[in-house]
Amino acid sequence: xxxxxxxLRLPKxxxxxSRGFDPKSPRFIALCRTSIATSASSETxxxxxxxxQHARSVLRETFLRCLLSMTNKKVQFxxxxxxxxxxxxxxxxxxxxxxQVSDLHTPIGVQKExxxxxQDVISxxxxx
Amino acid sequence: MAMRQTPLTCSGxxxxxxxxxxxxxxxYGYFLISACKDGKPMMRHGDTGDxxxxxxxxxxxxxxxxxxTDATKAATAAADFTAKVWDAVSGDEVLTLAHKHIVKTVNFxxxxxxxxTGGNDKLLRLYDLINPEAAPQEIAGHTSAIKKALWCNNDKxxxxxxxxxxxxxxxxxxxxxxxxxKFDTAVSSMEYLAxxxxxxxxxxxxxxxxxxxxxxxxxxxxxxxxxxxASLHPDKDFFVAGGxxxxxxxxxxxxxxxxxxxxxxxxxxxxxRFSPDGELYASGSEDGTLRLxxxxxxxxxxxxxxxxxxxxxxxxxxxxxxxxxxxxA
Numbered sequence: 001x002x003x004x005x006x007x008l009r010l011p012k013x014x015x016x017x018s019r020g021f022d023p024k025s026p027r028f029i030a031l032c033r034t035s036i037a038t039s040a041s042s043e044t045x046x047x048x049x050x051x052x053q054h055a056r057s058v059l060r061e062t063f064l065r066c067l068l069s070m071t072n073k074k075v076q077f078x079x080x081x082x083x084x085x086x087x088x089x090x091x092x093x094x095x096x097x098x099x100q101v102s103d104l105h106t107p108i109g110v111q112k113e114x115x116x117x118x119q120d121v122i123s124x125x126x127x128x
Numbered sequence: 129m130a131m132r133q134t135p136l137t138c139s140g141x142x143x144x145x146x147x148x149x150x151x152x153x154x155x156y157g158y159f160l161i162s163a164c165k166d167g168k169p170m171m172r173h174g175d176t177g178d179x180x181x182x183x184x185x186x187x188x189x190x191x192x193x194x195x196x197t198d199a200t201k202a203a204t205a206a207a208d209f210t211a212k213v214w215d216a217v218s219g220d221e222v223l224t225l226a227h228k229h230i231v232k233t234v235n236f237x238x239x240x241x242x243x244x245t246g247g248n249d250k251l252l253r254l255y256d257l258i259n260p261e262a263a264p265q266e267i268a269g270h271t272s273a274i275k276k277a278l279w280c281n282n283d284k285x286x287x288x289x290x291x292x293x294x295x296x297x298x299x300x301x302x303x304x305x306x307x308x309x310k311f312d313t314a315v316s317s318m319e320y321l322a323x324x325x326x327x328x329x330x331x332x333x334x335x336x337x338x339x340x341x342x343x344x345x346x347x348x349x350x351x352x353x354x355x356x357x358a359s360l361h362p363d364k365d366f367f368v369a370g371g372x373x374x375x376x377x378x379x380x381x382x383x384x385x386x387x388x389x390x391x392x393x394x395x396x397x398x399x400x401r402f403s404p405d406g407e408l409y410a411s412g413s414e415d416g417t418l419r420l421x422x423x424x425x426x427x428x429x430x431x432x433x434x435x436x437x438x439x440x441x442x443x444x445x446x447x448x449x450x451x452x453x454x455x456x457a
Binding site for chain 1: 130137171176181182218422425426432433434435
């Protein structure tokens with residue numbers, strides 16, 4: 001009598017609540033488009049792509065150097081709901097989701113240490 | 129000790145599964161797409177059958193589905209007179225290509241820049257995916273509905289099978305017919321292996337193997353029942369076939385000997401394909417399920433685990449999965 005091959009589990013079935021394509025899967029994170037679509041997604045011009053990639057790298061590097069140069073300097077943040085605050089810049093987290101600042105001047109007082117949520121920030125300026 | 133094949137059943141579809149396709153091997157593994165009469169094609173991990181997502185948008189039965197080589201794009205052909213191109217990572221619909229009748233078959237070129245479609249309007253269409261607004265190139269010639277169309281010969285030629293009982297080879301640049309094969313009965317399926325330029329065709333109870341460039345016959349093998357689909361292993365040592373008697377058959381390609389037959393499906397088998405690494409084959413059936421079958425029965429791969437005889441009797445060994453778990457109501 002032949003023994004049936006053992007199986008670790010059954011294949012996972014569809015989720016009744018969603019259409020799937022988990023945004024947390026490694027493949028999604030690696031391959032999915034950024035918020036600003038590149039020309040690659042519509043494949044308009046294969047020659048333009050290296051030029052566009054170079055421009056993106058330059059912009060990214062400039063942004064990161066800007067963040068570095070702001071350390072311990074006074075920065076003014078313009079935020080949603082007509083909020084304008086000033087603080088001493090500390091650091092950014094790796095995904096640029098939060099800025100760590102000190103001496104945040106707010107209409108209701110000065111916060112010694114604070115985290116500013118980046119998605120609330122419209123712009124920030126600093127005297128270099 | 130002989131091992132008995134344990135097929136893995138992938139549920140989720142609610143109506144017959146009429147087509148399935150594997151992607152190539154990508155850095156994230158390989159993937160499977162299934163076309164179903166319920167209008168909701170699904171994408172799964174190829175080695176486990178785990179569901180990844182469902183492409184929502186078609187308003188009719190989906191007759192054909194395919195993935196590009198790196199599984200970043202999917203294309204589907206449906207009874208709602210459209211073919212759709214999808215982003216296979218996010219599941220979003222990217223393009224809807226309107227046709228004048230039911231679309232039955234879709235196929236990407238290797239570089240994913242061109243999509244071939246065919247259907248009941250008897251025309252082959254070539255869509256430039258870089259300029260999708262441009263009108264497609266059309267190839268006329270078939271006198272009945274096209275069932276399957278494939279790129280071949282490094283995307284320089286096209287093979288099409290139709291209900292007019294012919295298989296035709298077309299040149300992409302001239303758009304002209306190069307060769308034709310005539311049959312006494314309708315061709316039920318066609319598979320193309322680029323490596324070796326082999327065409328696998330099924331008609332009646334026969335599985336025919338042809339040279340894809342010359343359309344010369346290599347050999348034919350007859351099965352015990354009418355066959356709807358067959359697939360040749362990448363190493364060209366075995367082929368599998370399934371059809372109207374609900375069984376999967378495994379044959380030796382060299383000797384044409386029937387090696388095994390497997391029961392499992394509760395309805396006719398409509399499609400069967402080997403995975404790109406040849407370790408398993410997937411079948412789609414009228415019963416609404418996909419089943420994954422091992423090529424080497426008993427080998428540890430995907431969800432299958434090889435258990436040595438010594439381990440079977442041990443009290444301390446982990447209980448291995450054999451019966452379906454109770455699902456709480």
